[in-house]
Amino acid sequence: MISSTDTVIVGAGPYGLSTSAYLTEAGVPHQVLGLPMHAWKNFTPPGMLLRSEAFASNLYAPGGGYTVEDYCRHIHMEYKPVGLHLPVEMFVDYGQWFQSELVAHIRPVEVQDMCRKDGYFRLGLSDGSSLVARRVVLSLGLKAFGQAPSALRGVPKPYVLHSGDFGDAMWARGKEIVIVGGGQSAIGLAALMGQVGARVRLLVRGEAVNWSKEPRTSSGIMSRLLRARVGLGRGWDSNKPWLLAMSYMLSEYPASFHKLSLQHRQRILETSWGPSGAWWLRDRVEGKIEISTRTEVSHAEVRSGRVVLEVDSGNGTSAISADHVVLATGFKVDMARHAFISSEILSSLSLIDGSPDLTSNFETSVRDLYVLGPAAAMSFGPALRFIYGARCAVPRVARHIGGRFKREAGRFAAPPHAATPELANGHAGSGVHAGGVLQAVERNAE
Numbered sequence: 037m038i039s040s041t042d043t044v045i046v047g048a049g050p051y052g053l054s055t056s057a058y059l060t061e062a063g064v065p066h067q068v069l070g071l072p073m074h075a076w077k078n079f080t081p082p083g084m085l086l087r088s089e090a091f092a093s094n095l096y097a098p099g100g101g102y103t104v105e106d107y108c109r110h111i112h113m114e115y116k117p118v119g120l121h122l123p124v125e126m127f128v129d130y131g132q133w134f135q136s137e138l139v140a141h142i143r144p145v146e147v148q149d150m151c152r153k154d155g156y157f158r159l160g161l162s163d164g165s166s167l168v169a170r171r172v173v174l175s176l177g178l179k180a181f182g183q184a185p186s187a188l189r190g191v192p193k194p195y196v197l198h199s200g201d202f203g204d205a206m207w208a209r210g211k212e213i214v215i216v217g218g219g220q221s222a223i224g225l226a227a228l229m230g231q232v233g234a235r236v237r238l239l240v241r242g243e244a245v246n247w248s249k250e251p252r253t254s255s256g257i258m259s260r261l262l263r264a265r266v267g268l269g270r271g272w273d274s275n276k277p278w279l280l281a282m283s284y285m286l287s288e289y290p291a292s293f294h295k296l297s298l299q300h301r302q303r304i305l306e307t308s309w310g311p312s313g314a315w316w317l318r319d320r321v322e323g324k325i326e327i328s329t330r331t332e333v334s335h336a337e338v339r340s341g342r343v344v345l346e347v348d349s350g351n352g353t354s355a356i357s358a359d360h361v362v363l364a365t366g367f368k369v370d371m372a373r374h375a376f377i378s379s380e381i382l383s384s385l386s387l388i389d390g391s392p393d394l395t396s397n398f399e400t401s402v403r404d405l406y407v408l409g410p411a412a413a414m415s416f417g418p419a420l421r422f423i424y425g426a427r428c429a430v431p432r433v434a435r436h437i438g439g440r441f442k443r444e445a446g447r448f449a450a451p452p453h454a455a456t457p458e459l460a461n462g463h464a465g466s467g468v469h470a471g472g473v474l475q476a477v478e479r480n481a482e
Contacts (some may be wrong), residue, residue, distance in 0.1 A: 041067050042441055043171040044159060046147055048072045048139075050095050050131060051175035051408045054426045056139045057097040058434035064441045067167065068142045069159075073131040075179050080124045081205040083228050087220045087314050091117035092424040093127065095134045098431070102134050121316060151378040152402065159376075170444070171437055175408040180374055181367040185216065187333045187346075188363065195343040196336070199225060199364040208234035214345065214356060216333060217364030218242050219311030225364060227320040237356070238321075239331040239347065245321075246312040283308070286417045290428050293417030294396055298388065301414065308418055311366070336361070369411050381405070388414050397436040398429060404440075406433055 043059060045052045048070035059066045071077075086093055094103040104122070107130045108115035135142065146162040150172070159167045182198040193201070199221045208229045215222050215229075218240035226238045285292050286304070293301060313321070321327070328349065335346040345356045370390035372382055386393040386401035391414035398406045398416075408429055412420040419425040 038166045038168060040168040041065050042169065043067075043173065043437055044069060044157065044167060044169040045173045045175060046070065046150075046159075047175040047177065047409075048135070048142055049075060049175065049177055049409075050423045051177075051426050051430065052173070053131065053135050053139050054096040054430045055173055055175060055408065055433060056141075057095075057102075057134075058430055059437065060138070061098040062434055062438035062441070064434075064438055066141075067169075068139060069145055069147060069161070069167075070142070071144045072135040072139075072142060073128045075177050075200075076124060076131065077128045078203045079179060079200050081203055081225065081228055082123075082125055083205070083231070084124045084224050085314075085316075086122040086124065086127055087224075088122075088423060089118045090115065090120040090122055092422070093122055094423070094427070095131060096426055096430055097134075097138055102137065104130060107133055119316075147376045149376050149378065150381065152381055157405070171404040171406070171440075173406045173408060173433065173437075174374070174411070176374070176411070178367045178410050181369050181410070182363070183366060183368040184363050185333055185365060188216075188336050188361065191336050191338065191343060191361070194360060195338050196361045196363065199362060205229050205234075206232055208232060208360070210234070211359040212357070213237070213360050213362060214239060214343075214358040215362045215364055217311070217366070218245055218313075219364060219366065220313055220317075222311075222364035223313040223317050223321055225362060226325045227317055230325050231320075237326045237328065237358070239333070239356075240327060240329045241332060242311070242329060244329055245327065246310070247318050248312050248315045250315045287419050287424070288428075290416040290419045290425060291396065291432075293419075294394075294415055301417070305413060305418060367410065369414070371411065391415070396432075398433045399436070406437070408433065 043064055043066040045055050045059075045066060045068045048068050050073075052068055052070065053072065056066065056068050090104045096102075104120075105115045105117070110133065143161075145165075147159050148162055149160040151158055155170070157169050157172045159169070159172075161167060179200050182200050184196070184198065188196050199217075205225070205228050209232050211234050213229055213234045213236050215226050215236060216239045218238075222238060222240075223245065226236050230236045286308070293304070296304075328347070330350045332348045333345050334348050334353065337344055339357075342357050342359060343361050345358070345361065347354055347356050368390065371377065371385060371387060371392055372390070381402055384402050391411060392400045392407050394400060394407060394412055394415035398408060398412060400407055408420070408426070410421045412425075412429065416425070416429065420429060
């Protein structure tokens with residue numbers, strides 16, 4: 037079966053659900069493809085706490101009323117904008133509540149392939165059906181972009197796993213686990229696995245773990261004001277007001293990042309918001325987990341059912357043996373790793389080291405193809421790596437799509453081989469009537 041709609045949102049996480057809420061308000065017929073909060077629910081261990089503060093962890097709707105604070109009020113729980121320490125289970129519940137209230141028109145399917153023909157996108161779905169759309173918004177998060185040190189790439193699962201490969205961490209109980217990485221994911225996993233009974237060793241490449249400071253420890257009026265309002269935290273570790281002001285601009289106004297030269301954008305991405313651990317994790321790790329700094333894995337192999345690492349450090353090279361190695365070594369955007377995108381679309385994309393080069397409206401070089409979330413960071417800065425980036429990105433994308441939909445509705449031509457009832461309805465269960473589209477299709481049929 038082939039159906040059609042104006043816009044398809046691929047991904048049902050915070051960016052995808054927020055985009056749907058805004059497109060509904062704009063009257064744009066659309067469908068959301070994916071399971072609500074799927075990656076957060078299935079690939080983040082229960083018990084993990086969000087790095088972002090509660091005020092910076094909202095999904096967004098044009099009328100308001102659906103923030104984390106609103107959800108806490110809904111479930112009769114005390115809310116604190118800073119220091120709430122939001123568990124991932126609660127964040128998933130919050131996202132699903134947001135979806136149940138605002139995004140009823142969701143299809144729990146995966147995209148198997150996506151090509152472009154005659155100005156339309158055609159998507160093959162995991163339920164065997166096809167969907168034709170004029171526009172596509174990709175909001176898929178980081179899961180496809182996990183990277184591994186070269187020495188560990190040839191070691192098979194389950195001996196080496198990426199932090200995004202599993203959800204519940206109870207499988208680690210009683211096992212020896214080496215975690216490679218020095219950021220929030222690595223440190224949070226170390227704390228959690230230690231609590232469930234694993235023997236954990238953390239290998240950090242840097243000189244030391246970079247711990248963030250408690251918000252109340254900031255000094256100076258300017259520092260306190262800026263830090264209190266920056267959704268992504270401090271960024272550069274400095275008390276200099278001009279650097280704090282830059283962090284504020286990048287956090288609150290991602291469009292300003294887009295106007296910088298490529299060289300400046302790349303430098304900022306490399307030097308700001310690097311690996312660090314949240315201040316409230318420190319007591320759960322220090323003195324409880326073995327931490328080795330200034331380390332780098334130079335070789336790895338499986339011997340007698342265990343993985344053996346050769347680790348270079350300031351004290352020379354040593355061998356470390358474990359049941360499993362967990363990589364929390366970050367992500368590297370590479371659009372080619374989205375296997376469902378056709379080679380024709382990929383070859384038409386303007387890419388910067390694997391990242392899409394986006395317009396000021398988050399549109400790629402392929403007309404009507406938009407990218408949100410971490411894959412947009414090269415164009416809009418570190419804010420897009422976090423939930424907080426949706427605050428500025430989603431309204432902009434929705435306005436652009438809404439404007440095009442209104443301009444094009446009167447001259448809309450039916451997609452080839454599309455079922456017109458879907459065009460009449462806009463999308464299943466959405467409550468959005470696409471009468472202008474249907475009338476245009478009828479005029480084309482005359």
